[in-house]
Amino acid sequence: MKRFFMLLxxxxxxxxxxxxxxxxxxxxxxxxxxxxxxxxxxxxSIEVSLQVVIPSQLQKGNSTNSESFIVISAKGRxxxxxxxxxxxKIPRRLMTSHRILIAIGESYFQKNExxxxxDKLARDPSNTLRDVVILIKGGRAKDFLRLKHPMEYVTSLxxxxxxxxxxxxxxxxRQLVIDSLSQGTRPLVPVFKVEHKTVSSxxxxxxxxxxxxxxxxxxxxKPVGFLNDTECAGASWLAGKGMFQGITMPWKNxxxxxSFRLSRLDRSIRSVRGQDPKQVVLAIKAQAYLLxxxxxxxxxxxxxVIDVQKYMNAYIRKxxxxxxxxxxxxxxxxxxxxxxxHRKHPIWWKRQRDEWDANFKTVQVTVKSDIQLRSVGxxxxxxx
Amino acid sequence: MKVSGYQMFWLINIxxxxxxxxxxxxxxxxxxxxxxWISMLLGSLVMLAVTWIMLRICMQxxxxxxxxxxxxxxxxxxxxxxxxVYFLLWFMQMAMIAKGMAEFQxxxxxxxxxxxxxxxxxxxxxxxxxxxxxxxxxxxxxxxIGPFFVSVLFAQLFLNPxxxxxxRVLPVYYxxxxxLILKGTFYSMNYLVDPSIILMLFxxxxxxxxxxxxxxxxxxxxxxxxxxxxxxxxFVTGPRMAAEMIVPVYSLTKxxxxxxxxxxxxxxxxxxxxxxxxxxxxxxxxILSYGLSQWTGIKNWKLIACLTTVVWLAYLLxxxxxxxxxxxxxxxxxxxxxxxxxxxxxxxxxxxxxSIRQHRKSSGSPx
Numbered sequence: 001m002k003r004f005f006m007l008l009x010x011x012x013x014x015x016x017x018x019x020x021x022x023x024x025x026x027x028x029x030x031x032x033x034x035x036x037x038x039x040x041x042x043x044x045s046i047e048v049s050l051q052v053v054i055p056s057q058l059q060k061g062n063s064t065n066s067e068s069f070i071v072i073s074a075k076g077r078x079x080x081x082x083x084x085x086x087x088x089k090i091p092r093r094l095m096t097s098h099r100i101l102i103a104i105g106e107s108y109f110q111k112n113e114x115x116x117x118x119d120k121l122a123r124d125p126s127n128t129l130r131d132v133v134i135l136i137k138g139g140r141a142k143d144f145l146r147l148k149h150p151m152e153y154v155t156s157l158x159x160x161x162x163x164x165x166x167x168x169x170x171x172x173x174r175q176l177v178i179d180s181l182s183q184g185t186r187p188l189v190p191v192f193k194v195e196h197k198t199v200s201s202x203x204x205x206x207x208x209x210x211x212x213x214x215x216x217x218x219x220x221x222k223p224v225g226f227l228n229d230t231e232c233a234g235a236s237w238l239a240g241k242g243m244f245q246g247i248t249m250p251w252k253n254x255x256x257x258x259s260f261r262l263s264r265l266d267r268s269i270r271s272v273r274g275q276d277p278k279q280v281v282l283a284i285k286a287q288a289y290l291l292x293x294x295x296x297x298x299x300x301x302x303x304x305v306i307d308v309q310k311y312m313n314a315y316i317r318k319x320x321x322x323x324x325x326x327x328x329x330x331x332x333x334x335x336x337x338x339x340x341x342h343r344k345h346p347i348w349w350k351r352q353r354d355e356w357d358a359n360f361k362t363v364q365v366t367v368k369s370d371i372q373l374r375s376v377g378x379x380x381x382x383x384x
Numbered sequence: 385m386k387v388s389g390y391q392m393f394w395l396i397n398i399x400x401x402x403x404x405x406x407x408x409x410x411x412x413x414x415x416x417x418x419x420x421w422i423s424m425l426l427g428s429l430v431m432l433a434v435t436w437i438m439l440r441i442c443m444q445x446x447x448x449x450x451x452x453x454x455x456x457x458x459x460x461x462x463x464x465x466x467x468x469v470y471f472l473l474w475f476m477q478m479a480m481i482a483k484g485m486a487e488f489q490x491x492x493x494x495x496x497x498x499x500x501x502x503x504x505x506x507x508x509x510x511x512x513x514x515x516x517x518x519x520x521x522x523x524x525x526x527x528x529i530g531p532f533f534v535s536v537l538f539a540q541l542f543l544n545p546x547x548x549x550x551x552r553v554l555p556v557y558y559x560x561x562x563x564l565i566l567k568g569t570f571y572s573m574n575y576l577v578d579p580s581i582i583l584m585l586f587x588x589x590x591x592x593x594x595x596x597x598x599x600x601x602x603x604x605x606x607x608x609x610x611x612x613x614x615x616x617x618x619f620v621t622g623p624r625m626a627a628e629m630i631v632p633v634y635s636l637t638k639x640x641x642x643x644x645x646x647x648x649x650x651x652x653x654x655x656x657x658x659x660x661x662x663x664x665x666x667x668x669x670x671i672l673s674y675g676l677s678q679w680t681g682i683k684n685w686k687l688i689a690c691l692t693t694v695v696w697l698a699y700l701l702x703x704x705x706x707x708x709x710x711x712x713x714x715x716x717x718x719x720x721x722x723x724x725x726x727x728x729x730x731x732x733x734x735x736x737x738x739s740i741r742q743h744r745k746s747s748g749s750p751x
Contacts, residue, residue: 097648122628125492128638130647174547174621174639181624343551346558 031092034069035156036131037141039105040112041075048082049073049142050094051156068153071145079120099131101156102173103141103192106223114221118177129174132160135215135223137193144194144209155209159192162211167243167265168236180221183353184338188214188239191226216332219357225330227323234323238282238367239335240267246291249315256295260288260312262371269340277345280337282324283368288312290376300380309373317369324365331357337365387585389594391523393602394530395585395667400577400606401537402664403477405633405657406484408572409614409626416568418553418623419560421614426565427573428607435579435603437731439596442586444738450583451678457737466730467679470580471672473726475696477578478668482506483700485661488631492654503700506658510665511693514673515686519588522666529659536656537633538609540649541616543640548619574723576610577603579731584671633657669693 035051053069072089076082087094104117121127136144145155152158163171171190179187191214194207213232215223227235233245248259266285271277290299290308297304327334338356342349352359387395408427412420445453450470454463486502494502513521557565582599589595613633617626620639629635634657637650673692677685 122625125634125638128648130639130641169546174625178552178622178625182622343554346555 025093029092030095031090033094033096033099034154035101035103035145036096036099037071037073037103037105037136037145038079038108038117039140039142040107040110045075045077046079046082046108046112047073047075047142048079048086049145050083050086051145051154052090052094053154067148071142073142079117080124096126097128099128100160102131102133103136103144103156103159104133105136105141106138108141109135109215109221109223114217115180118173118180121173122177129177130172132163132171132190133173133176134159134171134190134192137191137212137215137226139194144192147194147207147209149208159209159211163190166211167245169242171241180217182339183356184333184340184342184349185336186219186332186334186357187217187221188235188241188334189217189223191215214334216327216330216334218330218332224332225327227327231323231326234320235327235334237265237284237286238267238320238324247316248292249312251295251297252311253295257292258290258295258297258308258312259292260373261291262286262288269335269337271341271344277341277348278362279364279366280340281366281368282320282335282337283370284316284320285369286371287374288371289374293377293382296382298381299376305373305376309371312373313369313371316371317367320367320369324367328361328363328365331361333357333360335365337363385518385520385588386590387519387523387588387595388590389598391527391598392585392589392595393598394526395523395663396582396599396602397606398526398530398533398660399581399664399667400603401534401609402481402657402660403575403577404606404610404613405537406481406631407575408610409617409632410629411575412568412572412614413617413623413627413629414568415571416560416565417627418555418618419557419565420568420572420623420626421553421611421618422556422565423568423572424576424611424614426569427576428611430569430573431577431579431727432600432603432607434727434731435577435582435600437735438579438582439586439599441731441734441738442582443592443596444735444742446592447587449587449675449678451675453738454734457734457741464679467675469722469726469730470583471675471679473578473580473722474668474672475699478665478672478696479699479703481661481664481668482696483703485658486700488634492634492650499704500701503697506662506665507693507697509662510669511690513662513666514670514689518674518686519585519667519670522663522670525666526663529663533656533660534605534609536652538612540637540640540653541613543642543646543649544616544620544636547639547641548616550619552622553615553618571719574719574727577606579603580726581667581671584675585667669696 031050031052032055033050034053037049037051039047039049041047049071050073051069051071054067072086074082074085074089076085083094104114121129147155149155149158152161168190171188176187176189179185191212192209193212195210196207213229214227214235216225216227218224233243233247236243237245242265246259246261248257250256251258264285264287268283268285270281270283272279272281288309293299297308299305299308324335333356338349338353338360342353408424409420412423412427416423445456448456451467454467457463458466482503485506486499489502490497490499513525517524560568586592586595586599613636614626617629617632617636620636621629626632634650634653637653638648640649641647669689669692673689674685676692677683677688680688682688
């Protein structure tokens with residue numbers, strides 16, 4: 001009996017240590033970081049801003065009066081130092097495991113090497129590499145985090161939802177690291193900018209963040225070009241990163257418009273059989289649904305349907321070819337053609353890889369399309 | 385103390401999987417990039433062959449442990465010297481796993497807890513299990529932990545289908561070539577599995593036939609897991625990132641995100657890995673102390689187990705201060721000298737001598 005009690009005492013004493021109580025942090029001692037912003041500041045150091053949600057404000061369900069988040073910034077020579085400086089300012093332990101977005105200011109991209117950020121992302125086990133990396137154009141990333149979104153409780157969540165709903169996949173930091181490490185692909189980074197629009201009748205909006213295309217990075221991860229709103233849908237499709245899109249095109253005779261919804265986007269790269277590797281075909285596939293027809297076409301007529309499908313293919317092909325040509329001029333292979341050639345012609349690739357940005361410009365890329373018109377909607381002809 | 389064939393399967397399987405999850409993938413990926421899965425596959429085949437040879441040796445000396453039969457084969461002095469190589473090997477592995485575990489714990493979760501504490505908890509548990517029940521206790525634990533451990537480690541590989549791109553392993557062969565692939569094999573195979581533990585463990589097997597089958601299957605399942613993990617790692621991260629990952633299996637669990645809802649499942653992986661490490665260390669401590677007791681002639685192997693644990697802890701604490709000591713795993717002396725010697729040359733020698741003796745005995749005796 002005595003022995004039993006002795007043992008019990010020892011066990012009780014050991015329990016708090018064994019269960020790791022010395023390192024225990026209660027959820028109410030944690031600050032959940034949802035978004036991180038990285039900016040360049042004048043003196044050469046960087047400024048990190050963290051968007052931290054305030055859980056007690058979230059519970060109320062309405063964010064009309066009180067802010068549901070705070071943004072804290074601090075400067076440092078690297079990300080960790082800046083984060084430490086932030087940590088000193090707040091009473092809770094920063095927790096980045098649930099971060100969904102990293103916003104990087106345009107100035108940081110211009111002045112620094114992005115791969116310095118990767119080290120922090122990959123080395124520190126508190127990062128998950130599942131978060132999305134975006135570039136903030138025409139402003140500081142910090143201001144982006146500070147904005148109050150009219151619909152969502154934080155802007156980072158709004159941005160990530162916006163990308164999701166528009167079909168942009170694979171823009172996580174893991175993908176960015178992989179793309180930038182592989183020699184035959186250059187990364188595409190989504191660009192957001194702040195737009196000043198009045199969205200609410202009651203008060204003047206301070207601006208909302210909107211998706212504004214992609215930045216095309218080169219081998220050194222500096223942006224060499226921007227793809228605007230209309231080009232970006234095609235570019236992301238051609239890069240195999242998806243994007244739901246609706247497309248509107250004028251009908252042949254210039255009278256009226258046709259609008260389609262495109263889904264099940266797919267793309268593949270292949271080289272032309274029996275030719276040298278420098279001739280590449282980008283083949284795209286999708287399904288189209290006609291949703292608006294102001295061109296007075298009778299879609300019950302089979303010949304018209306075939307005609308529309310043919311015309312739509314030609315139109316989209318021309319559109320995407322223009323995007324390809326523009327990207328090719330910048331010399332950054334965001335489509336992964338180099339990576340394809342690397343796999344297809346590994347020996348040839350060894351001579352090309354070091355100068356791929358220059359060599360990519362000389363590759364002859366042809367876009368081919370196979371878009372099927374699946375449905376013409378629920379009415380056949382025009383309602384007159 | 386008897387171990388059934390089924391328990392033997394789990395013992396060998398868990399110890400091998402712990403080894404695979406820890407070092408070899410990175411060593412292979414550094415050399416062979418996207419072809420590191422070939423390196424791992426080749427290494428697995430070599431190790432399976434070595435396991436088979438070890439089993440042959442064990443079958444020749446069914447009722448003896450390594451320490452005893454080596455005396456018959458090589459004579460007392462030489463035999464004792466050679467066995468010491470194995471003792472050293474086992475001790476090194478125990479130190480490596482225990483230290484890796486403690487360092488990982490303090491990096492990922494327990495930032496403030498002193499490393500001594502993490503170590504003492506684990507080592508106490510291991511020593512206690514070995515002290516109270518010997519290999520019986522450890523194998524019972526393995527029997528219980530095994531199914532969970534193996535199924536979760538297999539299942540978690542496939543939880544990230546949207547992040548996988550099978551094309552990342554292409555082009556096969558052209559980028560690295562045989563030299564680098566074999567170099568990857570050369571480095572990684574030594575850390576895939578420790579086949580030499582069988583030489584001690586087999587003595588305790590209840591039914592030698594089923595135990596032999598269990599050992600082969602245990603190794604094979606662990607090796608298959610290793611190759612699949614390497615492939616999945618390549619699919620998810622690509623070759624260049626994989627080459628830099630020190631704890632690849634842990635990193636894989638961190639990428640999992642199912643419907644943006646099931647995330648951070650490393651919380652399941654770490655405890656299971658700890659349970660597995662417990663088995664691995666338990667087996668290691670048992671065979672080391674049992675072997676030492678036969679080697680020295682001191683009957684009380686339990687006392688030796690306790691003393692070994694103290695030495696082990698002291699070594700771990702000391703090596704924590706001497707960074708040089710812990711970073712020797714890639715050294716040419718080990719990889720090119722000690723491991724091939726202990727895993728390939730010595731077993732072949734044992735097998736040869738054993739076979740010749742058996743042959744002589746059978747031909748020498750009148751029939």
